[in-house]
Amino acid sequence: MITLDFAGQKADASTRRALSDLSLSVAKCKKIVVVTGAGISCSSGIPDFRSSDGLYALVKEKYPDVVLKGRDLFDASLFRDPTSTAVFYTFIAQLKQSIDAATPGPTHHFLQLLDSKKKLLRSYTQNIDGFEAKAGLLGSASQEAKSNGKGKSKIRTKEVRNVQLHGDIHRVRCRSCSAEYACTDEHLRMFNEGIAPDCPECLERAEARVARSARSIKVGSLRPAIVLYDEPHPLGDDIGTIQCADVSRKPDMLIIMGTSLKVHGLKKLVKEFAKTVHSAGPSSPSKAKKWSGKVVFVNRTPPAAEWAGIIDYHVVGETDEWVGKVTEDWKKMRPSDWEIQQTLVATDGDVSMNGNFKVVASTKTKAGKDTKKKPRKDEENVPPPPTAMVLSTPDITSLPVRDVFTPPLSPSKRRQATSHYSVESSPSKRRTMPPLKKGLEDGARGLLFAAKKPDVSMDLYDDMNDLSMQSPPKAKPPKTGRAIRVGA
Known part of the structure; x- marks a missing residue:
């Protein structure tokens, strides 16, 4: 001892x-x-x-x-x-x-x-x-x-x-x-x-x-x-x-x-x-x-x-x-065992650093069970009252609103069609012929099964072919018989 x-x-x-x-x-x-x-x-x-x-x-x-x-x-x-x-x-x-x-x-x-x-x-x-x-x-x-x-x-x-x-x-x-x-x-x-x-x-x-x-x-x-x-x-x-x-x-x-x-x-x-x-x-x-x-x-x-x-x-x-x-x-x-944490709030609605503050809570950091101030039941989830804010920059809402240019989306972000095999998907997949009407007339049915005749309908058909994406046929050279060797 x-x-x-x-x-x-x-x-x-x-x-x-x-x-x-x-x-x-x-x-x-x-x-x-x-x-x-x-x-x-x-x-x-x-x-x-x-x-x-x-x-x-x-x-x-x-x-x-x-x-x-x-x-x-x-x-x-x-x-x-x-x-x-x-x-x-x-x-x-x-x-x-x-x-x-x-x-x-x-x-x-x-x-x-x-x-x-x-x-x-x-x-x-x-x-x-x-x-x-x-x-x-x-x-x-x-x-x-x-x-x-x-x-x-x-x-x-x-x-x-x-x-x-x-x-x-x-x-x-x-x-x-x-x-x-x-x-x-x-x-x-x-x-x-x-x-x-x-x-x-x-x-x-x-x-x-x-x-x-x-x-x-x-x-x-x-x-x-x-x-x-x-x-x-x-x-x-x-x-x-x-x-x-x-x-x-x-x-x-x-x-x-x-x-x-x-x-x-x-x-x-x-x-x-x-x-x-x-x-x-x-x-x-x-x-x-x-x-x-x-x-x-x-x-x-x-x-x-x-x-x-x-x-x-x-x-x-x-x-x-x-x-x-x-x-x-x-x-x-x-x-550190004796430090005290204080909670301050602004008085009179002044939120600037020059305003007056009052202590609303004082808790000991080491000894207290809970250093956070618990909200009252009657004020739970209630937004705080609006306070007058003093800003050093001009108000944003007073500036004129300008049109903002939006760049187009990239091809990968464009909205895709519901069907992959659509007409607009690629030029090669576009239709070269117009869709046939349901139920052909007698005159049009003869164009498909009868012999070709010089008719106005045939000319119209040729014009429709010209509107397609097909390239025109190439002209063939005329046949002249045997070829003549030069210098023979």
Whole structure:
């Protein structure tokens, strides 16, 4: 285990380099598991448990004769004694009022930052203040996480971002029927007096049984919906399902902040995650991804000796200061993760570069799920309104329209006739005779079958032959008898 003193980093160069390496690991890892305790809420004004000014010391100082130790006030056995039960209710009511007046600290917002950057695999917390939900992480004990399906799961495990291991002080639960309700001002008023309110659901059932002359049942009392020591968790099965799912996804970094790691159940959870994270890291220093596979513990007090070999780095200091340095180094090392894309539109119909623009969308390029602005349903497929365009060239429509000469098509692109053997296809295929009429007259029929006579019709026939494409016959030389040899 390497111990890094956050306050002494200015004087030690090796500490500065080691802290910068941890910041780079946070910036590069994509599946980070964070386990937190009461130490991350100290800056919000909520005391932790085991420090000199924590809750245990405050309880012992305020009620010295009622409880032996401060831990006894958060043990399930306190309900056996009415006096310790009344003290418990009074103390929880005062703690709830101080939590309502406080706001989330920098560490809570850092968890939400990791989630928005798609780097947070899951957050597990021992805190009951619900500050993670105020920062934007859906808690397992909140009403929004309740499952309305028919399955065995009581919560929507896939949507839960922060697992509340010790319950939620903002809700109350019946000790008899386990019905849950939001903690109201009336509940706090009765808790502050040391009185437990009756369960409305049990009271309604009891009155219904009395109305039908049935045997009356016991009416349960409401108590803060937090998990005490030696008490089973109402959502234990669902939390076990979430933990197994996160282990199977093989996280690449584990950050533990603000807890002393004393609770048995939390120790088991941290050791299992640490084993998985170390298996995801590089097997040798020479291999790539040296920034993965680290287990970091941030707390003012050191962990016990049993964590040697499990925790890699112990950062001594406040969690708020460490997350502030990680965020600052992250912005310097990887500025592209912090770029924001803005969508601008012109105002007053001016589309020139000198017009006024307004931002209609601002999305983070790395963290946002979708950088495109989705169109509204009522404006889908609607053309934009016409805007006045200012052009530097004369309007084209004002110019006179001239006749454009179209060149003739090439022979290969001319329209072909339906029949290949047409008269116009080639001169050699043109008809040399006119088509005969159907049904010849008697005079014309004699021209075909009778002897030739010098007639007007024959002259007409000769004229028709002259109009054809045939060349005239060549004249034959006259016959003179024997040829006379010259020079004989």
